[in-house]
Amino acid sequence: MKKYCLALDLKDDATLIAEYEKYHEKIWPEIAESITSAGISNMQIYRIGNRLFMIMETEDNFSFERKAEMDASNPKVQEWETLMWKYQQALPMAKPGEKWIFMNKIFDLQQQ
Template sequence: MKRYCLTLDLKDDAQLIAEYEEYHREIWPGIKKSIIDSGIINMEIYRFDNRLMMIMETNNRFTFERKAAMDVSNPKVLEWEALMWKFQQPLKNAKPGEKWVLMDRIFKLNG
C-alpha cells in the first residue's frame, strides 16, 4: 500500500464551499467506482477554510498515469470534474490545468 497527500484550494466563497461539501457527502456512484477501479483503496478529504487536503491509500495497481488515462475515457468522471471546477481554483504554483497537487512529505514520526 502506498499513501499520497494532495492539496487544492476552493474558491473563497462560503456558499460554494457548502455546496462542494454537499456533493461530497455522497459522491455519484460512477465516481466512487472509478476511484476504486483505479486502485485507490481509501480516500479522505479534509478542509480548513478554503484549503483542501486529500489522503489516498492505493494498491500496487495504482499510478497517476493509469488513473488519468481511465478518467479521460469516462464521461461521468469528465462531467464530475467539470462540475467540481466550479468550486475549485488552482494553487498559485500549479502547472497549467493542474488541479490537485501532490504534496511532499517533510516529516514522519516512525520510519
C-alpha cells in the same frame, strides 16, 4: 499499499464551499466506482478555510497515468470534474491545467 497527500484550493466563497461539501456527503456512484476500480483503496478529503487536503491510499500497482486514461474515457467522471471545477481553483504554485498537487512529506515520527 502506497499513500499520497495532495492539496487544492476552493474558491473562497462560503456558498460555493457549502455546495462542494454537500456533493461530497454522497458522491455519485460512478465516481466511487472510478476511484476504486483504479486501485485506490481509501480516499479522504479534509478542509480548512478554502484549502483542501486529500489523503489517498492505493494498491501497490496503482498508477496516476492509468487513472488519468480511465478518467479521460469516462463521460461521468468528465462531467463530475467539470462540475467540481466550478468550486475549485488551482493553488498559486500550480502549473497551467494542474489541479490537485502532491505535497512533500517533511516529517514521519516512525522514521525518527
